[in-house]
Amino acid sequence: MITAEIITIGDELLIGQVIDTNSAWIGEQLSLAGIAVKQITSISDNREAILKTFTEASQRADVILITGGLGPTKDDITKTTLCEYFNCGYRFHEDVYEHLKVIFARFGRTVSDINRKQADLPEKCIKLHNANGTAPGMWFNENGKVFISMPGVPYEMKGLMTDEVLPRLKDMYKTNAIFHKTILTIGVGESYLSEIMEDWEKALPPNMKLAYLPSPGHVRLRISGTGTELLQLKTEVEAQAAKLKPLISNHIFGYETDTLPQIIGRLLLDRKQTLSTAESCTGGNISAQIVCVPGSSAYFLGGVISYSNEAKKAQLGVKIKTINKFGAVSSETVIEMAMGTLKRFKTNYSIAISGIAGPDGGTPDKPVGTVWVAISDKKGGVISQKFMIGGNNRERNIQVATLFALNMLRKRIIEE
Amino acid sequence: MITAEIITIGDELLIGQVIDTNSAWIGEQLSLAGIAVKQITSISDNREAILKTFTEASQRADVILITGGLGPTKDDITKTTLCEYFNCGYRFHEDVYEHLKVIFARFGRTVSDINRKQADLPEKCIKLHNANGTAPGMWFNENGKVFISMPGVPYEMKGLMTDEVLPRLKDMYKTNAIFHKTILTIGVGESYLSEIMEDWEKALPPNMKLAYLPSPGHVRLRISGTGTELLQLKTEVEAQAAKLKPLISNHIFGYETDTLPQIIGRLLLDRKQTLSTAESCTGGNISAQIVCVPGSSAYFLGGVISYSNEAKKAQLGVKIKTINKFGAVSSETVIEMAMGTLKRFKTNYSIAISGIAGPDGGTPDKPVGTVWVAISDKKGGVISQKFMIGGNNRERNIQVATLFALNMLRKRIIEE
Numbered sequence: 001m002i003t004a005e006i007i008t009i010g011d012e013l014l015i016g017q018v019i020d021t022n023s024a025w026i027g028e029q030l031s032l033a034g035i036a037v038k039q040i041t042s043i044s045d046n047r048e049a050i051l052k053t054f055t056e057a058s059q060r061a062d063v064i065l066i067t068g069g070l071g072p073t074k075d076d077i078t079k080t081t082l083c084e085y086f087n088c089g090y091r092f093h094e095d096v097y098e099h100l101k102v103i104f105a106r107f108g109r110t111v112s113d114i115n116r117k118q119a120d121l122p123e124k125c126i127k128l129h130n131a132n133g134t135a136p137g138m139w140f141n142e143n144g145k146v147f148i149s150m151p152g153v154p155y156e157m158k159g160l161m162t163d164e165v166l167p168r169l170k171d172m173y174k175t176n177a178i179f180h181k182t183i184l185t186i187g188v189g190e191s192y193l194s195e196i197m198e199d200w201e202k203a204l205p206p207n208m209k210l211a212y213l214p215s216p217g218h219v220r221l222r223i224s225g226t227g228t229e230l231l232q233l234k235t236e237v238e239a240q241a242a243k244l245k246p247l248i249s250n251h252i253f254g255y256e257t258d259t260l261p262q263i264i265g266r267l268l269l270d271r272k273q274t275l276s277t278a279e280s281c282t283g284g285n286i287s288a289q290i291v292c293v294p295g296s297s298a299y300f301l302g303g304v305i306s307y308s309n310e311a312k313k314a315q316l317g318v319k320i321k322t323i324n325k326f327g328a329v330s331s332e333t334v335i336e337m338a339m340g341t342l343k344r345f346k347t348n349y350s351i352a353i354s355g356i357a358g359p360d361g362g363t364p365d366k367p368v369g370t371v372w373v374a375i376s377d378k379k380g381g382v383i384s385q386k387f388m389i390g391g392n393n394r395e396r397n398i399q400v401a402t403l404f405a406l407n408m409l410r411k412r413i414i415e416e
Numbered sequence: 417m418i419t420a421e422i423i424t425i426g427d428e429l430l431i432g433q434v435i436d437t438n439s440a441w442i443g444e445q446l447s448l449a450g451i452a453v454k455q456i457t458s459i460s461d462n463r464e465a466i467l468k469t470f471t472e473a474s475q476r477a478d479v480i481l482i483t484g485g486l487g488p489t490k491d492d493i494t495k496t497t498l499c500e501y502f503n504c505g506y507r508f509h510e511d512v513y514e515h516l517k518v519i520f521a522r523f524g525r526t527v528s529d530i531n532r533k534q535a536d537l538p539e540k541c542i543k544l545h546n547a548n549g550t551a552p553g554m555w556f557n558e559n560g561k562v563f564i565s566m567p568g569v570p571y572e573m574k575g576l577m578t579d580e581v582l583p584r585l586k587d588m589y590k591t592n593a594i595f596h597k598t599i600l601t602i603g604v605g606e607s608y609l610s611e612i613m614e615d616w617e618k619a620l621p622p623n624m625k626l627a628y629l630p631s632p633g634h635v636r637l638r639i640s641g642t643g644t645e646l647l648q649l650k651t652e653v654e655a656q657a658a659k660l661k662p663l664i665s666n667h668i669f670g671y672e673t674d675t676l677p678q679i680i681g682r683l684l685l686d687r688k689q690t691l692s693t694a695e696s697c698t699g700g701n702i703s704a705q706i707v708c709v710p711g712s713s714a715y716f717l718g719g720v721i722s723y724s725n726e727a728k729k730a731q732l733g734v735k736i737k738t739i740n741k742f743g744a745v746s747s748e749t750v751i752e753m754a755m756g757t758l759k760r761f762k763t764n765y766s767i768a769i770s771g772i773a774g775p776d777g778g779t780p781d782k783p784v785g786t787v788w789v790a791i792s793d794k795k796g797g798v799i800s801q802k803f804m805i806g807g808n809n810r811e812r813n814i815q816v817a818t819l820f821a822l823n824m825l826r827k828r829i830i831e832e
Contacts, residue, residue: 012629014453015596016444017638019437023458028432037430038465042439042456049454056472072607073628074617106785106806115607132807153630155812213433277700277721283707284693284700287721291699294775294810302727304720305693305703311718311761345727359710394710 002173004030005061006040007053009068009078010152013042022067022157029161034175034226035063045069050081058145063169068152070135072114078149079138083122086140086147090120093127096136103134125149128164132156137164146172177230181241184258185251186218186407193219193248200244207233208240217389217400218253253407260406261289261296267413268299268348275409276345277303278316278337280328281355281371285402301345306337316340329354329366331374331384338376348378349413353405358392368392371401375412383412417642418589420446421477422456423469425484425494426568429458438483438573445577450591450642451479461485466497474561479585484568486551488530494565495554499538502556502563506536509543512552519550541565544580548572553580562588593646597657600674601667602634602823609635609664616660623649624656633805633816634669669823676822677705677712683829684715684764691825692761693719694732694753696744697771697787701818717761722753732756745770745782747790747800754792764794767825771817774808784808789821791828799828 006026012018023040030037038061043049050069057064069078083090096119100111118134121127128137128148133156140147148165150157185193190212194201201210207227213220223240227233245252254263268275277287287303290296304315309328312318317340318333326332337352355371362368369389376382387404389397422442428434439456446453454477459465466485473480485494499506512535516527534550537543544553544564549572556563564581566573601609606628610617617626623643629636639656643649661668670679684691693703703719706712720731725744728734733756734749742748753768771787778784785805792798803820805813 011625011627011640012638013440014443014456015447015640016440016442017598017629017636019435019440020456021435024429024432024435026432027430031431038460039469040430040436040456040458044454053455071628071630073610075625075627103806106804108804109608112607112611114611132809153632155632155809211431211433279700281707282704283712283716284695284703284719284721285707287700287723288698288704288814291697291701291721291723291773292811292814296699297723300699300723302721302723302731303700304731305700305707305718307703307707307713307716307718315718315720315760344731357707395708398704398708 002035002063002175003038003061004035004063004065005038005057007057007064007066008040008042008152009045009050009066010042011044011075013068014044022152022154025154025158026065026067026161029166030063030065030169032178032180033166033170034178035169035173045075045077047077047081047084050078051085054081054085054147058147062144062173063146063148065165066147066149067157070149070151072118072134079122082125082138082140082147082149086122086124086142088123091123093119093121093136096121096127099129100134128160130156130160131163132159139165139168176226177228177233179225179227179230179233179237181223181237182256183221183223183241183244183248183252184218184254184256185221185248186253186403188219188251190214190219193221193251196247197244200247204240205236208237216396217403253410259289259293260403260410261293264290264406264410264413265293265296265299267410269295271348271413273348273413274299274301274345276301276341276347276350278341278350278352279303279305280307280312280337280353281357282353282398282402282405283307285398286351286353286405289402289406301347304341304344312337316344327366329356329370329372331372331386334372334374335376335382335384338374338382342376342378349409350376351405351409352376353401355387355389355397355401357394357397357401359394362392369397371397371404373405373408375409377412377416417592418451418479419454419477420451420479420481421454421473423473423480423482424456424458424568425461425466425482426458427460427491429484430460438568438570441570441574442481442483442577445582446481446585447594447596449582449586450594451585451589461491461493463493463497463500466494467501470497470501470563474563478560478589479562479564481581482563482565483573486565486567488534488550495538498541498554498556498563498565502538502540502558504539507539509535509537509552512537512543515545516550544576546572546576547579548575555581555584592642593644593649595641595643595646595649595653597639597653598672599637599639599657599660599664599668600634600670601637601664602669602676602819604635604667606630606635609637609667612663613660616663620656621652624653632812633819669826675709676819676826677709680706680822680826680829681709681712681715683826685711687764687829689764689829690715690717690761692717692757692763692766694757694766694768695719695721696723696728696753696769697773698769698814698818698821699723701814702767702769702821705818705822717763720757720760728753732760743782745772745786745788747788747802750788750790751792751798751800754790754798758792758794765825765829766792767821768792769817769821771803771805771813773810773813773817775810778808785813787813787817787820789824791825793828793832
């Protein structure tokens with residue numbers, strides 16, 4: 001099996017100012033491509049440390065992926081050190097310079113001398129186009145070892161990995177056929193799922209492995225199969241997924257890289273229906289998630305963030321009597337919020353949410369993490385549901401409340 | 417200077433199932449204690465890899481901190497491998513066994529044979545009490561090198577570091593003082609800053625280093641100094657920061673771990689003022705960021721997401737004539753949005769935003785990334801500003817537009 005190591009360069013990683021999220025993402029992508037990551041190493045912007053780490057990594061792995069240290073400033077020395085390691089000079093790349101000009105022109109600026117140097121690349125490397133930034137990626141292939149250098153900015157690195165690095169690696173190495181099927185579940189924990197799935201998991205053939213990938217509020221289940229023939233393998237993995245489905249169908253919300261806002265967007269587009277929102281505890285996070293999907297303006301008309309009780313009354317027509325009697329976090333209040341929004345935005349659906357995000361504000365009756373959601377529709381129907389999220393981490397509670405509300409909306413649209 | 421390396425052990429780190437957040441936290445704590453972290457290494461639960469990494473780390477560093485691989489199951493082999501590395505057997509710790517009994521009793525369970533083994537520790541180690549879990553920490557001191565092994569569960573590791581490891585390290589080594597000062601800038605790039613700051617940077621004394629830490633839309637500048645006396649050092653670093661300030665004061669929005677929503681929250685609380693929002697292209701992201709701050713209900717009353725033109729008209733009173741003549745992304749439209757919101761929510765300030773998030777929808781006149789922001793205030797004042805973000809990554813454009821809008825709001829509140 002082809003082996004890889006990841007090297008992340010930057011003082012900020014060692015003193016804990018930045019958490020290295022790049023390595024996990026790269027590790028997952030390589031693993032999905034059938035390449036085994038053996039080690040991740042973080043080192044400082046220090047010449048000796050970089051050279052020594054390059055040498056050691058190349059003794060253990062076939063492919064060495066490097067991020068960081070490609071900025072135009074003095075403290076970034078990855079490129080210089082790569083020249084030294086591969087014993088070569090620089091070559092000026094006219095096309096990189098043109099790309100720099102375009103990027104700077106967007107800001108009404110010209111390319112400074114410092115930035116012009118970003119078009120100088122080691123002679124021995126192949127340039128990898130960085131569509132999202134000014135520092136190009138670099139690909140070295142010497143003595144049977146591949147070195148790949150990328151910027152540390154996550155979205156620049158991800159663009160380079162997806163468009164340039166992974167296709168080249170797949171092209172270069174004859175890796176075993178690998179097929180992954182990812183099933184997305186929501187609202188139940190890893191251990192609950194593993195009990196339901198125990199017999200199915202035990203009966204998996206030896207060329208398939210199951211991974212539980214938990215995140216706040218949801219668990220991704222990934223079946224990974226290896227074999228010699230991709231189409232055959234795909235059929236086998238899909239057959240196992242089909243066996244699993246009836247056991248957990250109530251908890252599945254999607255597959256692969258789907259997100260709830262994307263799924264909801266497709267459902268609404270198909271049905272030519274529209275949506276509006278009324279948010280209290282999530283403060284706009286539900287609508288922000290919906291709007292993240294390109295083209296969402298076709299079905300999302302808008303919403304109200306009614307953070308104060310006064311706003312619930314004035315903007316959505318919630319009765320003060322209702323809030324006083326049942327509280328701002330109650331079935332009655334979210335139902336009135338949802339109905340008020342539907343009326344104002346004239347949409348097919350409206351979703352309303354109110355809860356206690358914490359860390360303070362909980363009561364014995366309604367502890368932190370208590371959330372009420374209501375969905376109202378044009379035909380006059382309205383449903384409400386309570387969720388108990390638990391834990392008093394405010395950010396996590398908002399995140400999970402958003403997911404649960406979106407999933408309730410997904411189910412409601414399908415049921416219609 | 418005392419040097420350290422961190423080794424995190426676990427297959428899940430290499431295939432991207434878990435992001436290694438432990439290393440950043442440990443790195444920060446050591447750095448604050450005056451110990452320099454030279455390398456972070458993540459490896460799999462593999463005997464050979466662990467032994468080799470121990471040997472290499474001990475050749476480079478004085479202190480080696482290890483997390484992970486201490487669970488009771490078969491795949492966790494850190495303890496066995498430590499015995500092998502230090503060439504010693506096990507000793508049973510009665511007090512650890514008593515601690516296990518207490519923990520299991522809480523769940524109404526007795527200690528199983530598998531779990532009883534957690535009381536067996538390598539003969540050559542000092543036991544470190546793990547108040548939050550079943551696997552004790554271990555401290556080895558052999559041939560002038562210290563090895564520390566801790567569980568990978570973050571809150572268990574943090575408890576051990578705080579209560580056991582850091583006090584022992586500070587006690588054992590006479591460490592150099594280290595002081596970091598982080599300055600947060602927004603709206604200008606790394607290379608632009610480095611040009612303005614060139615002379616100042618060159619004149620930094622040899623015991624200080626500058627790092628540029630860029631993220632979408634903003635750059636953090638970190639000055640790190642080392643010395644013998646912390647108070648003296650702090651004064652020196654602050655003096656350098658004070659020299660830098662006038663050069664870039666227009667771009668500074670905060671210090672250390674501040675965020676714009678936190679800064680705005682403090683400003684509004686101090687002034688007993690309130691805020692409302694009207695969002696189009698950001699779809700609720702500005703208000704979601706504001707609401708992430710605990711206690712934001714004291715100054716944030718709510719907002720409107722007017723994603724469609726109809727919503728801009730019906731919910732905020734924007735004139736259709738204005739939208740038709742100037743477009744939804746224009747100074748005129750955002751001004752009417754801001755004024756409409758202020759009137760509806762009766763707040764001291766309202767902020768409105770409209771832009772083209774992309775990836776589609778741009779025109780030669782108004783390319784993707786064009787964003788208009790307006791801020792209206794109770795006294796009748798209103799300002800608007802155009803931002804050209806560039807790039808057609810929708811998520812990034814929304815993120816950067818949110819930052820720029822929040823920074824404009826911060827400046828406006830201060831100016832008053």
